[in-house]
Amino acid sequence: MLSLQGVSAGYGTFRALFDVSLEVTRGETVGVIGPNGAGKTTLMRVISGMIPLTSGSMSMEGQSLAGMPAYRIIENGIAHVPENRHLFPRLSIEDNLRMGAFIPKARQHFTEQLKWVYELFPRLKERRTQLAGTLSGGEQQMCAIGRALMSRPKLLLMDEPSAGLAPLIVQQVFDLVGRIRAEGLTVLIVEQNVQQVLEIVDRAYLLEVGSIKLEGTSSSLRNDEIIRKAYMGL
Amino acid sequence: MDVYLLEAMVNGLLLGGVLALLALGLNLIFGVIDVVWIAYADLVMCGMYAVYWLHVYFGWPIEFACIAAIAAVAILGFLVHLIIIEPILSAAPINQLLATGGLLFFLQSFATLLFGTDFRNIGLRLPVIQIGNLYISYARLMAFAVALAGAVALYLFLRRTYLGTAIRAISQDREIMGLMGVNERRIYLMTSAIGGALAGLSACLLALQYDVHPFIGNTFGPITFMICVLGGLGNMIGGFFAAFIMSQIIAIGGYYASTELAYVLAFSFFIVLMLVRPRGILSA
Numbered sequence: 001m002l003s004l005q006g007v008s009a010g011y012g013t014f015r016a017l018f019d020v021s022l023e024v025t026r027g028e029t030v031g032v033i034g035p036n037g038a039g040k041t042t043l044m045r046v047i048s049g050m051i052p053l054t055s056g057s058m059s060m061e062g063q064s065l066a067g068m069p070a071y072r073i074i075e076n077g078i079a080h081v082p083e084n085r086h087l088f089p090r091l092s093i094e095d096n097l098r099m100g101a102f103i104p105k106a107r108q109h110f111t112e113q114l115k116w117v118y119e120l121f122p123r124l125k126e127r128r129t130q131l132a133g134t135l136s137g138g139e140q141q142m143c144a145i146g147r148a149l150m151s152r153p154k155l156l157l158m159d160e161p162s163a164g165l166a167p168l169i170v171q172q173v174f175d176l177v178g179r180i181r182a183e184g185l186t187v188l189i190v191e192q193n194v195q196q197v198l199e200i201v202d203r204a205y206l207l208e209v210g211s212i213k214l215e216g217t218s219s220s221l222r223n224d225e226i227i228r229k230a231y232m233g234l
Numbered sequence: 235m236d237v238y239l240l241e242a243m244v245n246g247l248l249l250g251g252v253l254a255l256l257a258l259g260l261n262l263i264f265g266v267i268d269v270v271w272i273a274y275a276d277l278v279m280c281g282m283y284a285v286y287w288l289h290v291y292f293g294w295p296i297e298f299a300c301i302a303a304i305a306a307v308a309i310l311g312f313l314v315h316l317i318i319i320e321p322i323l324s325a326a327p328i329n330q331l332l333a334t335g336g337l338l339f340f341l342q343s344f345a346t347l348l349f350g351t352d353f354r355n356i357g358l359r360l361p362v363i364q365i366g367n368l369y370i371s372y373a374r375l376m377a378f379a380v381a382l383a384g385a386v387a388l389y390l391f392l393r394r395t396y397l398g399t400a401i402r403a404i405s406q407d408r409e410i411m412g413l414m415g416v417n418e419r420r421i422y423l424m425t426s427a428i429g430g431a432l433a434g435l436s437a438c439l440l441a442l443q444y445d446v447h448p449f450i451g452n453t454f455g456p457i458t459f460m461i462c463v464l465g466g467l468g469n470m471i472g473g474f475f476a477a478f479i480m481s482q483i484i485a486i487g488g489y490y491a492s493t494e495l496a497y498v499l500a501f502s503f504f505i506v507l508m509l510v511r512p513r514g515i516l517s518a
Binding site: 091107 | 396399400402403406407409410411412413414415416417
């Protein structure tokens with residue numbers, strides 16, 4: 001479904017990604033793990049078009065995405081839940097969700113999609129008129145995920161959904177990811193929380209200093225000596 | 235209560251409606267694009283000339299002349315963004331101020347060149363309404379009603395539509411608008427056109443009461459900026475109320491002293507409030 005071939009990208013003269021190739025197949029949940037500063041967030045931003053790739057190719061269901069601005073990439077079925085959530089703090093929850101349905105083909109299905117998101121996150125429905133900036137961290141994460149789902153994506157990109165949340169809430173967020181995949185969505189998730197993310201993904205890539213160092217099924221990575229030592233503290 | 239004072243206050247209220255509309259337009263543009271259009275009131279001048287020429291010279295019915303003028307100023311607003319603001323969108327604020335300040339001189343000089351400095355009146359004589367001992371100009375009453383309707387329409391647009399929600403959202407997080415499927419450039423151009431349309435609507439309402447000349451913008455420009463700053467720049471609700479406060483000060487001051495002194499009073503009030511509440515009357 002999503003395919004990256006030899007992608008490089010960066011900010012100005014600084015290169016953050018080197019020759020990254022990655023595949024996500026329909027229905028899969030795929031993880032990208034790695035230390036801080038490895039380029040995980042850059043990778044997500046390249047896929048959603050927030051920053052352009054400098055070389056390589058990228059496609060979604062056969063349609064090339066290279067050079068496409070972010071506002072067109074979302075029309076190809078890719079929604080991005082950004083790091084630190086980036087809600088509109090002075091808009092209500094429902095207006096945030098409305099923004100998620102901005103693209104024309106999502107607007108037609110606004111009512112049914114909103115109903116679905118509220119079923120997924122009843123808490124959001126209870127607080128739908130509340131300003132997003134006044135929500136707790138976990139609720140904000142629900143709202144950010146709900147907003148991304150409003151565009152009726154085929155592929156959901158999640159960048160560090162557990163960042164900055166209390167341990168109990170982190171577990172709730174990972175349960176959420178499980179529910180989203182149960183709904184049949186394809187998910188690409190970036191996490192520093194290696195142990196927990198390997199429990200919910202089918203496959204994962206290890207990204208270090210901008211390059212893919214390792215890939216494999218989650219069970220093979222869980223048993224990998226390097227990963228156990230460097231990322232799980234075992 | 236003195237009936238003349240009451241009349242002055244009613245007139246102040248009626249003027250406040252049009253000033254509120256101008257403040258809404260300026261605040262809308264500032265809130266979304268983060269640029270102050272110094273020449274905003276001169277777009278109003280262009281709109282007044284459009285009404286004048288279409289109605290007086292070409293003999294169009296006043297309604298059609300007004301609709302055409304609103305459309306023309308909306309296009310003008312669109313072009314101001316496309317030609318002047320877009321190339322310097324990421325420049326320092328002072329450069330943007332100078333650029334739109336330059337537009338002010340350009341528009342005033344261009345209008346002088348085209349039309350001369352004559353005061354021109356659209357020559358529409360609207361009746362005066364008598365309520366008890368109170369005399370109210372129909373033109374002002376209508377201007378007030380239309381301005382309020384315009385403000386309500388803008389409110390509903392911002393609250394109920396996708397484009398309006400995006401306009402409210404964009405200043406809160408510009409970085410991720412693309413992830414929502416929003417083309418930022420389109421929002422800026424649409425906002426500029428809507429801001430232009432509001433200036434055009436104000437122009438129609440002011441043309442009913444005032445003569446048009448190339449420098450008419452100077453009559454409304456400074457007071458509009460003062461209102462916007464008083465309400466908190468970019469705060470549409472604050473600007474809306476500030477318009478009525480200012481127009482009351484001018485009306486009541488004008489009744490007890492003179493119009494000139496009323497403006498002195500209004501500006502003094504403004505200076506004092508800026509010392510007490512530098513972020514505007516509605517700030518916490």
